[in-house]
Amino acid sequence: MVFMVEPELFDRCHRLMGELGLTRPGASISVRPLTGGVSSDVLRVDTDHGRYCVKFALEQLRVSADWKAPVHRNAAEYRWLEFVAAFAPDNVPKLFGRSAALGGFAMELLDAPDLRNWKTDLLANRPREADVRGLARLIGMIHARSSAEEGLATKFANQEDFEALRIEPYLRSLIVVYPKLTEPIGRMAQDLALARTVLVHGDVSPKNILFVGARPVLLDAECATMGDPVFDVAFCLNHFLLKAIRAPARARALLDAVRHFLDEYGQALTWEDQSAFEVRLARLLPMLLLARIDGKSPVEYLDEVQRQAVRSLAVPLIAGPPETVGAILTAFEGDLH
Known part of the structure; x- marks a missing residue:
């Protein structure tokens, strides 16, 4: 032994x-x-x-x-x-x-010769459009399948776990640091806690995504519950925005990755109105940005100047949320220029 x-x-x-x-x-x-x-x-x-x-x-x-x-x-x-x-x-x-x-x-045990961890890849390289679209297609398919399948609400009634693993550490903990944002963050936390629309993975982070060639493989679904699909989408897109702050030379490609993801995911989004989905997404995305700076699970790859840049972008967007992700991207493009 x-x-x-x-x-x-x-x-x-x-x-x-x-x-x-x-x-x-x-x-x-x-x-x-x-x-x-x-x-x-x-x-x-x-x-x-x-x-x-x-x-x-x-x-x-x-x-x-x-x-x-x-x-x-x-x-x-x-x-x-x-x-x-x-x-x-x-x-x-x-x-x-x-x-x-x-x-x-x-x-x-995944150990193929062409295996790539997406976090490592994105920290060093521009995102590949095929990777982004392939992942978005997969997430959209999972959400669409689960929205139509009976019995999942009972099988995945894990809202208490989702509260402990996601809502409290990423959202409610921010209220302690930013009491002036109590109303918008508290309302989003409550909305997420009550949602039961699709089966949410809960941790669609690049570190949990492997690519075997062009094929995405999803890992680490400990947070899985019936919930709001915007959480998975925002959780993933958040990482493109954070990496755009870290690597301004690749920022345009990373912001385009947000657009490619939403374009592909939107083709699977049939269970609700797309504009209503985007309004919720635009509310949540800056909150998750701020959470990865001042919440319980901060990213490790930003320096203090970059962390302050995220705060300067995220706080006004939380206080006065836009109705589209495009408006968030415009704010990022203006700041990066």
Whole structure:
């Protein structure tokens, strides 16, 4: 047996592999941590049967703020992956089983030669239009499918988890820092808490998106719940805007990526009026911008001058929200020039 993690976590992996039939009794395994997010232990486990990625949710997230979340969200993620695999199996990892007792699951270890982590890619390069449109098409398809499927409201009644993982740390925590914005932020938080329109992934961040060639693969759906589709769209577009602040030389391409995403996603948006959707999106987007500066999960790649630039853009847009994303892009273009 090879230990590259704490013995307790190693033993948990060993028991999970045995329970799922992914190793023979008494066979050796090796376990090593994988880099990733702040909310789970994510591990590579090698057994006599193959190589797997194993995931266990953490109660206390790995951030400087006090941020706790229920560990049963691991089950919501597994159900989200099962749902998407039924109609888009190439866009999620293959699943090998989950243990409720151990609070973890095993999935395919993705290690193709042409594998790209989108966060790493976007920090170094201009976004590829095909990547942006491919992801938007996938998110739109998931939202459209879920809007029409009965029974999901019961299966994904995870609003309390979404409150703990998204609404409180990203929105309600901002009110403490910006009390003058209590009304617009509080109203948006309440609207998100009450929405039950589509199945929301909840963390459509570039770090959770892999590309195998031109094919997007979505990971990390711990926040999955029935909710408002604008959250997934805003959460993703937010990263294009933040990276435009970080890299002015690529800003035009990143702002165009916002336009390409919305153009592609709009082709799937059939469950509600597009103008109403965009009004909500234009309200939420600057709030998420500010949240990644002064909320509980700030981005690590902006310096203080860039962080202040985000504040200067976001605060007026929250106080007096435009009705279109185009107006937000115009504000960004003016500031960057």
